[in-house]
Every structure is written in structure tokens, then in C-alpha cells.
Amino acid sequence: MAAMRWDIFCKVIDNFGDVGVCWRLSAELARRGEQVRLWLDDPQALAWMAPGALVGEAQGIEVQHWTEPLTGVDLASLPAADVWIEAFGCEPPPECIADLATRLAVGAPAPVWINLEYLSAESYVERSHRLPSPIMSGPVRGLLNKWFFYPGFTERTGGLLREAGLLPQQAAFDATAWRAGLGLNLRADARLVSLFCYEPPALPALLRQAGQGTRASDWLVTPGRAWQAVQAAQQADGPPGPACRVHALPWLQQQDFDHLLQACELNFVRGEDSLVRALWAGQPLVWHIYPQHDDAHHAKLNAFLDWLQAPVSLRHFHHAWNGMGAVAAVWPDETTLQDWHACVQAARQRLLGQADLVTQLLRFVREKR
Numbered sequence: 001m002a003a004m005r006w007d008i009f010c011k012v013i014d015n016f017g018d019v020g021v022c023w024r025l026s027a028e029l030a031r032r033g034e035q036v037r038l039w040l041d042d043p044q045a046l047a048w049m050a051p052g053a054l055v056g057e058a059q060g061i062e063v064q065h066w067t068e069p070l071t072g073v074d075l076a077s078l079p080a081a082d083v084w085i086e087a088f089g090c091e092p093p094p095e096c097i098a099d100l101a102t103r104l105a106v107g108a109p110a111p112v113w114i115n116l117e118y119l120s121a122e123s124y125v126e127r128s129h130r131l132p133s134p135i136m137s138g139p140v141r142g143l144l145n146k147w148f149f150y151p152g153f154t155e156r157t158g159g160l161l162r163e164a165g166l167l168p169q170q171a172a173f174d175a176t177a178w179r180a181g182l183g184l185n186l187r188a189d190a191r192l193v194s195l196f197c198y199e200p201p202a203l204p205a206l207l208r209q210a211g212q213g214t215r216a217s218d219w220l221v222t223p224g225r226a227w228q229a230v231q232a233a234q235q236a237d238g239p240p241g242p243a244c245r246v247h248a249l250p251w252l253q254q255q256d257f258d259h260l261l262q263a264c265e266l267n268f269v270r271g272e273d274s275l276v277r278a279l280w281a282g283q284p285l286v287w288h289i290y291p292q293h294d295d296a297h298h299a300k301l302n303a304f305l306d307w308l309q310a311p312v313s314l315r316h317f318h319h320a321w322n323g324m325g326a327v328a329a330v331w332p333d334e335t336t337l338q339d340w341h342a343c344v345q346a347a348r349q350r351l352l353g354q355a356d357l358v359t360q361l362l363r364f365v366r367e368k369r
Contacts, residue, residue, distance in 0.1 A: 001366060003033045003034050003035060004034055004035070004082035004083055004365065005034075005035045005036075005037070005079060005080070005081045005082050005083070006026075006029055006034055006035065006036045006037070006081060006082070006083045006084075006085060007037050007039065007081040007083070007084050007085070007092075007096070007111070008022055008025065008026055008036060008037070008038050008039065008085045008087060009039045009066070009084070009085065009086045009087060009090055009092045009093070009096075010022040010038065010039065010040050010041075010066075010087045010088075010090065011040075011041050011066075011087075011088075011090040012040065012041055012042035012045060013088075015224075015225075015270075015271060016045045016049065017271035017272055017273050017274075018087060018088055019040060019042070019045050019046070019049065020049065020254065020271075020273040020274075021087065021161065021272060021273050022038060022040075022087050023038070023046065023049060023050050023053070023254065024161050024254065024273065025085075025087075025116075025161060025357070025358065026038045026058075026061050027050070027058065027061065028161065028163055028164075028358045029060075029358060030058065030059060030060030030061050031060075031163070031164065032164070032358065032362070033060070034060065034362075035060055035062075036060060036061045036062070037061075037062045037063075037064055037078075037081065038061060038062070038063050038064065039064045039066040039092075039093070039096075040063060040064070040065065040066055041065075041066040041067070041068070043063055043065055046063065048251040048252075048253060049251075049253055049254055050253060050254060051253055066093060068093070069095065070093045070094075070095040070096070073095075075095060075096060075099040076099065076102075080103060080108060080109075080111070081111050082109075082111055082112065082365070082369065083111055083112050083113075083114065083365050084111045084112070084113045084114065085114045085116050086113075086114070086115050086116070086146075087116050088116065088117065088118055089115060089117065094138075097138055097139060097140060098139055100139075100140060101139035101140050101143075104140065104143060110143070110144055112147070112364075112365045112368045112369060113135075113144055113145070113146045113147065114146070114147050114149045114361070114364075114365075115133070115146050115147065115148050115149065116149050116151070117148060117149065117150045117151070118151075118272065119151045119152065119160075119272045119275070119276070120150075120152070120300050120303065120304075121152065121153050121154075121300070121303040121304040121306070121307040122299065122300060122303045123303070125150045125152045125157050126150075126152070126154065126156040126157060128148050128150060129148065129149065129150040129152070129156065129157050129158060130147060130148065130149065130364065131147070131148045132145040132146070132147055132148075133145060133146045133147070133148060147364070147368070149361065149364065151357055153304075153307050153350075153351065154307070154354075155354050158357055158360050158361070159354050159355050159356050159357045159359070159360050160276050160279070160351060160356060160357055161276060161356065161357045161358065162280065162351075162356035162357070162358075164356075166280060167352075170262060170280075170281075173259060173262055175259075175262060175263040178259050178263050179192070179263055182220075182247075182249075184218075184220075184247045185245075185247075186218045186247070187216050187218060187245075189215075189216060190215070190216040190217055190218040190245075191215055191216070191217040191218070191265050191266065191337075192217075192218055192220065192263060192264045192265055192266075193210075193217050193218065193219045193220065193264055193265065193266045193267075193268070194219075194220050194222070194260050194261060194264040194266075194267045194268060194269075195219050195220065195221045195222065195226050195230070195268045196222045196226050196267075196268060196269050196270055196274055197225070197226045197229060197268050197269075197270050197288040197321075198225055198226075198229070198270055198288055198290075198291065199225065199228075199229045199232070200229070200268075200288055200321045200322070200323070201320075201323045202320045202321050202323075202328070202329035203229055203230070203233050204233040204236060204237045205328065205329060206329050206331055207219075207230070207233055207234075207237070207240040207244055207246075208237060208240055208241070209329075209330070209331035210240060210241075210243060210244040210331050211239075211240030211241025211242065211243050211244035212241045212243060213243045213244070213331060214243075214333075215243070215334070216243045216244070216245075217243060217244050217245075218245050218247060219244065219245065219246045219247065220247050220249050220260060220264065221246055221247065221248055221249060222249050222252070223248065223249060223250065223251055227248055230246055234246075257274070257277065258277050258280075258281070261274075261277055261278050261281035261283065262281045262282075262283070264283060265283060265284065265337065266283065266284045266285075266286070266332070266337065266340075267281065267283055267284070267285045267286070268285075268286045268288065268321075269285055269286070269287055269288070270287070270288040270289075270290070271290060275287050278344075279344065279347060279348055279351060280348065280351075282341075282344055282345050282348045283341065283344065284314075284332075284337055284340035284341050284343075284344055285340075285344055286314075286317060286318060286321055287301070287304065287318065288321060288322060289301045289304075289322055291322075291323075297322070298322075298324055301318060301322060301324070305318060307347075308343060308344075308347050309343060309346070309347070310343055311339050311340070311343055313330075313332070313336050313339065313340070314339070314340050314343060316330075317329055317330065317332070
């Protein structure tokens with residue numbers, strides 16, 4: 001079937017997780033021969049996340065700066081898109097909607113308009129996936145439906161982002177060479193740990209425990225909030241014991257972040273994109289879910305742990321890491337870490353048996369056109 005043109009609309013809310021998902025989606029669509037326009041209100045994040053994207057070096061992807069109001073873009077001259085994706089419920093620019101109304105008025109075909117939702121393992125996802133939502137306001141009211149498309153962990157959802165070439169890429173990865181290329185003073189026998197988090201309440205105690213552990217650990221800490229949290233913990237409690245060393249990482253492009261997760265024996269991740277990448281890496285993981293003021297994230301986390309079939313030790317650790325209840329985080333010994341590894345490996349195998357997100361999106365769009 002002929003390639004299609006996709007408009008993907010993304011607002012960078014905070015922490016760059018939204019743009020991370022949208023860039024991976026755009027890149028995978030382009031790898032499969034599709035043409036993509038990625039509309040971003042803060043495209044500068046791509047300067048370190050996907051070097052070359054802003055100067056047009058990403059084949060098949062055109063990055064458009066989404067300003068408010070929208071300026072510097074002659075919408076009438078742009079080729080019409082076959083698909084609109086509003087990521088995470090962000091409404092497309094009103095100028096784009098007005099331009100669409102003008103095109104529809106002269107008989108142009110309508111795009112398949114998809115609301116790509118947040119990732120969750122909660123039961124409502126299966127019920128809501130692929131449902132229509134009539135557009136009841138604005139210049140295209142009554143003319144189109146939006147379609148809810150939910151990523152997820154089961155066969156009754158839209159699946160997860162996964163590159164077609166993921167498995168051979170992972171098989172070819174040389175973790176030893178990658179570690180050496182970091183230029184850090186890493187100990188050969190140390191447990192390598194990645195830390196990408198917000199401000200987990202259990203972090204100070206966990207660093208202390210790791211510092212007193214029977215096996216050394218080297219922590220690779222991402223910039224921003226994770227590094228600031230480590231610094232705050234050390235200012236409050238002093239540096240961890242000799243068994244624990246922390247190392248500051250630079251901002252990583254997406255491929256290097258994936259390599260980080262593959263190279264480490266334990267990955268602390270946050271948000272949506274890094275959780276999915278940690279599952280594909282197949283190493284033990286702990287998820288710092290985005291906190292919500294009404295604690296709605298507690299139910300979301302527990303639904304994920306249920307799907308993961310997490311052992312009790314991993315469930316308790318997640319609760320402590322996310323500040324849920326009075327349970328304390330316990331630095332895992334080797335036997336516990338092996339249990340966590342087996343759990344994540346089993347989950348990864350279940351996911352590999354399901355169709356990925358881009359494959360399902362392509363099928364859905366072709367069905368609706």
C-alpha cells in the first residue's frame with residue numbers, strides 16, 4: 001500500500017517524556033516508509049535527544065515549530081496529511097483545524113484523526129481502545145470523529161512502541177565496549193545501576209544501604225532531577241559508604257539511553273518512554289511513576305505491577321520508591337535481583353508475542369480510510 005503522510009502534534013509538558021515518545025513514533029513510521037510532520041512547541045529537546053533532527057537529517061521526518069499563535073508556516077501550501085495524531089490529548093493548533101475545515105469544504109478527504117493516549121495497565125484501557133469520539137465544537141464539528149488509541153500491555157490494547165529491528169540491534173550490542181566508552185572510573189566487579197527518577201523518598205536510605213553492601217555498585221545518574229535528588233540526599237546524609245559510587249551522565253540521545261538500560265543490572269526509570277525501553281532491555285527495573293496530587297498514580301502503579309506479575313519483594317520496593325505506605329525499600333541482594341530479572345524477562349516475552357504500536361496504528365488507519 002502507498003505510503004501515507006502523518007501529522008503528529010506534541011506539546012512538551014515537562015521532563016521531555018512526551019517528545020521522547022513522539023520522536024520514537026515518528027522515527028519508526030519513517031523507517032517503515034511513511035512521511036511524518038512532527039509539530040513541537042519546544043523542538044530544542046531534539047538537539048540532544050535526536051541530533052540532526054532540527055537540521056533535516058532525519059529522513060522522512062519534517063519538524064515544525066508549533067508556536068502560539070502559529071506563525072511562519074503557510075498551511076495552504078503544505079501537502080494534506082492522511083493521518084492526524086494528537087499525542088496525549090493535546091488539541092492541534094486552531095490554525096491547522098481551520099485549514100482542515102477549508103480543505104473539507106472543497107471536497108478534500110479527511111484525515112484519520114487519532115487521540116494517542118497515555119500508557120496504562122488499568123482495565124479501562126481495553127474498554128476504551130479504538131472507540132470513536134465525535135467532534136462537537138469548532139470549525140469541523142459534526143464532520144469527523146476522533147479515535148481513541150491506547151498503548152498497553154495486552155493484546156486488547158494498541159501495544160508498545162518497538163522498532164522492527166530491535167532484537168538484532170540488542171543482540172549486536174557490546175555492553176563491555178559501551179561501558180568503556182563512557183570514560184568513567186567504573187569498577188569491573190561492581191553492580192551497574194542506572195538512575196532516572198524524580199525525587200523518590202527512599203533514595204537517601206537506599207544509597208546508604210548500597211554503600212554498606214557486600215557487593216560494590218556504580219550508579220550512572222542522568223542529568224536534571226535525578227542528579228539533583230542524589231545531590232540533595234548526600235547533602236542531608238553525607239556521601240554513601242565505600243561500596244557505592246555515583247557518576248554523573250551527560251544528556252543522552254535515545255539510542256545511548258537504550259544502551260544504558262541494556263548495560264545495567266538494575267534500572268530505575270520514570271515516566272512512559274523509559275519504562276517501555278526498560279522492559280525491552282529485559283533487566284530488573286523499578287518504575288518511578290509520575291506523581292499526581294490525588295494519588296491516582298497509586299492505582300496505575302498497582303495495575304502495572306499486577307500485569308508484571310511482580311514478586312512480593314519487587315512490589316514492596318515499588319511502593320517504597322513511590323512513597324506509598326510505610327514499607328521501606330531494601331537494597332536487593334543477588335538472589336532477589338535474580339527473581340526480579342526472571343520477572344522482567346517473562347514480561348518481555350509476553351510483549352514480544354504481541355503486535356507493536358506502529359504495526360497496529362498502520363492497520364487501524366488503513367481500516368478507517
